[in-house]
Amino acid sequence: MAASDWATKDFYKVLGVKKDATQDEIKKAYRKLARDNHPDSNPGNKAAEERFKGVSEAYAVLSSADKRKEYDEQRSMFGQFRGGGGPTGFGGRGAPQDFDVSDLFGGLFGGGGRGRSRRPQPRKGDDLETEATITFEQAVDGATLPLRMTSDEACTNCHGTGAKPGTTPQVCPKCQGSGSQTGAAGGLFAMTEPCDECRGRGLIVEHPCDICWGSGRAPSSRTLNVKVPAGVKDGQRIRLKGKGGKGDNAGPNGDLFLVVHVEPHRLFGRKGDHLTITVPVTFDEAALGAQIQVPTLDGPPVRIKIPAGTPTGRTFRASGKGAVTKAGGRGDLLVTVEVQVPAELSDEERAAIEALREARGAGSPRDGLFEAVT
Structure with missing residues (x-):
């Protein structure tokens, strides 16, 4: 795959989703495509195997809020560069200079300049959001709620390696584990891009995990005991720092946002x-x-x-x-x-009220009211 192809690759198109697709839509699209193109379901089908690698690569980026944001920003930046030329010494006046596209995509794929090996960067886990309904009394006095959470985390079957238990991923022979490769584009640019053999992982999974299909991530359920403070209001959004998705490569966990609904009393x-x-x-x-x-x-x-x-x-x-x-x-x-x-009134009550009317006389609390507006 040429460097220019990588720079303009549309991960949204690979998964068949819109650019503003939700995480649930992205996950659903990935799972369907991964099942349809999994090598175990298509033995000997190289085209299906390539499609499987492509959707795994796309999902690895779009399933992470931070990676997706960087991808969108860097892809937009590269598109502006292609459309409008570059600064001086970069398609302007003066001698042509080498340009390393890893300067644009280094943050996203962990690459650096030419000759530097790829190092996995710590990634903050995804922020998660859930809802809970509590009683009026719990909102007033506070409460501790057990919340059942489901999110994508490191696959427990393969421990995040993507490889079937009993097997291990192998260091990519093409990039020697760096996850990147450098090549020339028309003699003008020196382009660093993810290795087309391992898709930037630095590892080759010959026997994919049956649970996560080689992605290294799978849905995981856990129960959290969350303390809701006294005085919480209906519709209030509570941030629980570090209780969201697990971070990657020793990165911090994401946050959990709890939207509280209070039952009326x-x-x-x-x-x-x-x-x-x-x-x-x-x-x-x-x-x-x-x-x-x-x-x-x-x-x-x-x-x-x-x-x-x-x-x-x-x-x-x-x-x-x-x-x-x-x-x-x-x-x-x-x-x-x-x-x-x-x-309804009893005879005695009616007689008492009529006696009150007689005692009060002919006066009315509405006396003079209408004259004030004429």
């Missing part, structure tokens, strides 16, 4: 660090005043004094009966009263 609501509740009161309690008991979320009920003449919708405060704050204290419980009007 039958009685209580949230307003910042405060809890809210609406309680019904009778007409006589609101008119004459009363003391009522109000439930709390995780303790005994509190008594609220309702003054005489309390209107519907008025809110009272019970200090320290709300949600846990970041400082470790508690907010308040905000109690809103709602005056209940009976749908």
